[in-house]
Amino acid sequence: MELDEAFGLVGEFGPGQKRLTAFLVLLQVFVAFQSMLVVLVGAVPEYHIDQEEIPASREALAKHVKFATNFTSIATEWYLIKHEAYKVSLASSLYFAGLLIGNILFGPLSDKLGRKPVYMSGLFFDIIFGYISAFAPNYEIFAMSRFFVGMTNGGMSLVSFVLTQEYVGKSFWALTGSLTNLTFAVGIAIYALLGYYIREWRLLAFVSNSPGLFFFLLSFMLPESPRWLYSQGRTAEAEEVLQYIALTNGKERLSVKLKQYLGAVKKDDSAPGLLNLVKHPVLRWRTVILMYIWYVCSLVYYGLTLNAGELGGNLYLNVALYGLVEVPAFPLCMFFIERSWSGRRKSTTAFLIFAGLACILTMFLPENTGGSFFSPSLLALNGKLTVSAAFNIIYIYTSELYPTVVRNAGLGVCSMTCRFGGILAPFVPSLKSLSPSIPFMVFGISGLSAGFLTLLLPETLNKPIAETIEDLQTPTYQILKNKKMQFVKTSSSFSINL
Structure with missing residues (x-):
């Protein structure tokens, strides 16, 4: 059977898939924490300089500046004000530069090596560099750690988004995608609440990074994407994942037999x-x-x-x-x-x-x-x-x-x-x-x-999802697949919602 037919058989969005999706969707709260970190960690409180001439060096500036005591930040610790204020924005820019590189690297890597190993690696290093940010002894290490956090966080969240799509039937892609973005927005508000109660920047950075450990340990339970396995010609492994999904959906063990996909990636391609x-x-x-x-x-x-x-x-x-x-x-x-x-x-x-x-x-x-x-x-x-x-x-x-x-x-x-x-x-x-x-x-x-x-x-x-590039270049693919889906819907007791 085709992969979309198999999803109709094992379940498109059953209890097991809902748990997998909920886990990855909640991960976006952690992603939001990292994305918005510098907004509060780099905030500048009110301050007063007790002389008219602005000191040229950071050491001299430190002797003449008095900050309000309502919160601390990298600006108050390293005196990133006046001619040094650009460094706060630079740390933020380095994070976005890391996102650029992460988006470029992690996408193709997960297409080649698999979704789960690339996602797990990205999350692991995201946590490591997040803790380096919290304990950075100076601005330079903090700024570089933000670059690597951006690279791993952006790449990891990209792969996790794809997994929320590929664990479920296509008719639920819009729902899982929207929930992912909605949770990110809520995560921003939760981070603001966290910052309201934690006014010391190192503790805030530490606490904001710690949920990543919880998600990393639980991520070992995640299966590989059945769609990726199928697109790579690893049909037997894709069948095992689909049978696992059927079991977690409360269905008795089904015999899922996928047709060997003719357009699967070949070894010499x-x-x-x-x-x-x-x-x-x-x-x-x-x-x-x-x-x-x-x-x-x-x-x-x-x-x-x-x-x-x-x-x-x-x-x-x-x-x-x-x-x-x-x-x-x-x-x-x-x-x-x-x-x-x-x-x-x-x-x-x-x-x-x-x-x-x-x-x-x-x-x-x-x-x-x-x-x-x-x-x-x-x-x-x-x-x-x-x-x-x-x-x-x-x-x-x-x-x-x-x-x-x-x-x-x-x-x-x-x-x-x-x-x-x-x-x-x-x-x-x-x-x-x-x-x-x-x-x-x-x-x-x-x-x-x-x-x-x-x-x-x-x-x-x-419309059916293309598995390989050849599907896009074959006009009859869409017609034949649509006709086949219609036939299965009328001749099978299982409902396939495409």
Whole structure:
């Protein structure tokens, strides 16, 4: 039988799969802790310098600076203020640089070596470098540890996201993908709560990293992805995993016999990876469009965050709101992407265009519009809400557009361009020196262009998942597989929801 048929037999989202998915989804709380660490650990409290001339050296500065005692940070310990303040941002930039490299390396590695070993290795080193950050004796070691945390955390979370998709039937990919992103947003708020009660930065870094140990020890129970095993021609191992899933779903031991996949990767073939994203015309076209969409999602998201009404006041409340404002985006996008009249493609297009229009409309509104629905701050927040929804969908959509053998490689390349968008976003507001409307024009045009480009991609709702590149290049594959699914649905007592 085909792999999708087997999932219909053993269960697409049974109790066992729910436990596996819940574990990986909760892992996103730990990922959020690491991603947001510098926001609180690098925060600068109020301080006073008891002389007019700013000392040139850190040692001299330390003698004349007095910080408020409400919390500590790397800024208070190493006096990263004034001419040294850029080092806080540098540590954050090094984290994102690590994410770039992690996304590039871990995707192809997991496509070649397997999902579980690459995920486990990434999580292990993520924890090690996280503790190095907490106990760093100086700024230089702290900054370098953040680079390696970014590399391992970004790569590991990418692979764990793919596992949440490949453990379940395709009809539940949207649900598992949305839950992953939703939990990340909630994790930001939990981190803010943690920071509110733990004001000493080393202890906060230590406590924030410690949940990784719990997840690492329990990760040994995770099976390998049956879809990856099947795509590699390891049919017997894929059958064992599917039988294990059936048992955890409460079904009696089933005889799962998969058909040897004709398009499975052969020993003499070149290993699938980044090269195939360029070499094959279908993948090349999709990758170029998806890279731009991911870049725009990140650029507009972080750009709107910087312009969504000056969130003054309590630092911890602001960090919590930064995460919680995204929460309504997930049920919103879940509603639309499962409807046949909208699907993945049209929903992504609509959300991106709405975000772009919100930015453009903001350009024409005066600042003092009060609490009106059309005030600049509320429009910007609505824009952030919709771009968050688009961001959520594009994760799911990208997973479905790439075949199993290059899925992680494709997600890795797209995530890489996403990081570039995040890095560039803070510089766009500086264009206000030319004209106050230019930043919103950049965000607006970017959102609109990405939305319309999405229409060039195929719809994936209720379509079979390609396992190899050959599936994309064979037009009859989709027809034959759809017909076979229809036949199985009418002739078998098991319901296959595709």
